[in-house]
Amino acid sequence: MKKILEVKNLSVESRESKKKILENISFEVDENSIYALVGPNGAGKSTLAYALMGAPRFRIIAGKIIFENKDITKTSIEKRAKMGIALAFQEPAYFENIRVKDFLKVGNKDISEKEIEKTLSLVGLDPKVFLNRKVNRQLSGGERKRIEFASIIAMKPKLMILDEPDSGLDIIIYREFYNILENIKRETKSSIILITHREEIGAICDKAGLLYKGKIIDEGDFRKVIREYCQIVNRKKICKGFKE
Numbered sequence: 402m403k404k405i406l407e408v409k410n411l412s413v414e415s416r417e418s419k420k421k422i423l424e425n426i427s428f429e430v431d432e433n434s435i436y437a438l439v440g441p442n443g444a445g446k447s448t449l450a451y452a453l454m455g456a457p458r459f460r461i462i463a464g465k466i467i468f469e470n471k472d473i474t475k476t477s478i479e480k481r482a483k484m485g486i487a488l489a490f491q492e493p494a495y496f497e498n499i500r501v502k503d504f505l506k507v508g509n510k511d512i513s514e515k516e517i518e519k520t521l522s523l524v525g526l527d528p529k530v531f532l533n534r535k536v537n538r539q540l541s542g543g544e545r546k547r548i549e550f551a552s553i554i555a556m557k558p559k560l561m562i563l564d565e566p567d568s569g570l571d572i573i574i575y576r577e578f579y580n581i582l583e584n585i586k587r588e589t590k591s592s593i594i595l596i597t598h599r600e601e602i603g604a605i606c607d608k609a610g611l612l613y614k615g616k617i618i619d620e621g622d623f624r625k626v627i628r629e630y631c632q633i634v635n636r637k638k639i640c641k642g643f644k645e
């Protein structure tokens with residue numbers, strides 16, 4: 402299996418506070434696969450997402466990031482985006498009053514109207530209804546979430562990093578959310594790193610890693626990793642059904 406991403410012995414600190422947040426992280430993501438990253442609050446999941454994207458507020462103090470066989474450890478965030486890495490933030494910016502179709506062009510100005518329509522369909526939104534709607538507070542939470550997804554898909558990244566895209570998603574039935582991810586995987590051939598707390602996601606993940614106190618302490622089949630996770634945290638809702 403070809404690798405889209407190889408992370409080798411990566412250690413990361415906050416540039417501002419010099420606090421070491423990630424230590425000796427190693428993992429690989431296969432092409433066209435979904436890699437789930439789980440771990441308790443504060444484990445370092447978002448930091449890892451930012452470090453992979455190349456956000457300047459984190460500094461790589463050791464190790465390497467290899468994307469499509471190229472060493473991007475020192476590559477700027479802009480270049481990484483151009484190379485095909487996209488990050489959906491845990492708390493995305495609020496774009497007031499841009500039309501949906503223009504919002505989808507922000508990350509890819511060359512995208513055709515037809516592709517925009519296809520992208521909206523992929524996330525389960527009727528293009529006829531949504532192309533010209535404004536991205537504002539009148540959209541429901543679920544609709545906003547779908548549009549955020551669509552904006553990432555529109556960039557046609559080779560690797561998308563989704564930081565807890567399912568948080569605050571009560572509105573969408575989870576199954577539908579997984580369908581969207583499966584659509585993305587099938588139709589776009591993108592690889593996905595999915596930061597999530599949801600056990601239900603297991604069915605569509607090819608592999609999972611458990612991040613704890615800045616280290617990957619377990620890796621492999623999602624159910625196995627979630628079981629390990631449940632040993633660490635005591636969150637009844639997530640861990641229900643995963644006790645030995």
Ligand SMILES: Nc1ncnc2c1ncn2[C@@H]1O[C@H](COP(=O)(O)OP(=O)(O)OP(=O)(O)O)[C@@H](O)[C@H]1O
Nearest residue numbers: 415417418420422441442443444445446447448449
């Ligand atoms: N710029 C920073 N300076 C100092 N500490 C930071 C900085 N950014 C994050 N941290 C700390 O690093 C740790 C990891 O944070 P991070 O946001 O990566 O966790 P997380 O796994 O995404 O958690 P959550 O599940 O709550 O989103 C936390 O203890 C956090 O307070």
Ligand SMILES: [Mg+2]
Nearest residue numbers: 446447448491
């Ligand atoms: Mg986080």
